[in-house]
Amino acid sequence: MDYISTLLSKNGLVVAFLVTGIVVFLSDWLSKKLTNNKLPGSAIAIFSGLVLAYIGGSITGGSKGIADIEQLSGFGLMGGAMFRDFAIVSTAMGASFAVIKKTGLAGITSLFVGVILSFLCGAAVAVGLGYVDAQSITTIGAGACTFVVGPVTGAAVGASSDVVAISIAAGVVKSIIVTIGTPFIAKYIGLNNPQAAMIYGGLMGTTSGTAAGLAATDPKLVPYGAMTATFYTGLGCLLCPSILFVLVKMFFA
Template sequence: MITTALDSIIRKDSLIIAFLFVGVVVWFSYLISSKLTFGRIHGSAIAITLGLLLAYFAGLDTGGSKGVADYPLLAGVSIMGGAMFRDFAIIATAFGVDTDDLKKAGLVGASSVIIGVVLSFVVGAVVAVVFGYTDAVSVTTIGAGAATYIVGPVTGAALGASSEVIALSIAAGLVKSVLVMVGTPLFARHIGLDNPQAAMVYGGLMGTTSGVAGGLAATDPKLVPYGAMTATFYTGVGCLLAPSVLFFMVRGLM
């Protein structure tokens, strides 16, 4: 009877179980961030890393292709991690930003967003070509991932990239996020990152919201809102430019 009841709950409420599972992973990640790294590595970066590791080992164990969602108990993760919830989260973030706030950063702040997206994209695209990718879709997706681990999968889904390429784009964005988190407090003094204007420009250039927020939190918590503000716009601009203008440029070149 108990087994039957549990099976019924798993089938009917798989999405609720997925939210519970992800909530536990996020809670544990922020605990690690607080107790082991003293906030220098943001909890979101640790959570993403754990998620990738869990997906990898679940794939080895089950021989499937959906990560932890191949386990019946966690089947709801495939819905929670699908395109619908991902795009909803991105749109919700964009609607939470007041465009008037961007004007406070001036022309320099606005320009930093465009420069940051294009520069990161070019670096990621060049690396993709060096490692043997020659089709425009894959190069664009990996280049977008170098911008942020959100822009990468959004671009890949829009262009029809393979799941392997999308995973690489997420990994590229994750590495960038961790590097920004760790490097920001180390180099902040040398680059004059000690005022709101500099934080907004920095957020526009780096772009990774979690990386910038975590790095600025370790540098000066008062700077976090300013850096996160332009970093949020960076994600939106990347999602607009990568699968459109930048993709057409890459296709034209290749």
């Protein structure tokens, strides 16, 4: 057993891919046998991954989910930003520039609507929690955009560390909701073509959540949604600490 444990620890990334493959295989099997493919196997796999991450963090008391288990530490690298961004960039090979151009004004508009609407929802929650200073309200509102925009905005406006932590938590919750919810609402909102995917990415933002949700819906839509979701993050980092912060200061000291 010690030999096996050592072997797993030394080959963490290989083990992570192996476990992921098993989870995906079982998820596809469950999707076919229990739901007659009405619930995508990818959605089951994503939900299973979240459950395993929670279990791993609960068992070890750590902060990296299942990667806190020594034998499964490879998930820390596999699930990190590098592999995520590499996967998103690699899928861009399947994107059509002609299709992207067709989205035009609707795609650009979705970015501004998505950032402002998410910011307003986050700001409203911040006020509901009792925050009355512009720095805190702006930071939490930015966190509702994405868990990247939150800390960037917090650092720019001078928010406290606990408020920055709340903004990150808000972004993570949003990412999880988008990840799990996208496959369920896709058919009701017409999320079945590249133009719709780009608009959806602009409205939702959260690149990781959008990419995962679209992967569970239709992998061919991932590069389109991820593209506008990436612009969403950049736009949020520009608007939240500047224009939106100034507007919040007009109403809160």
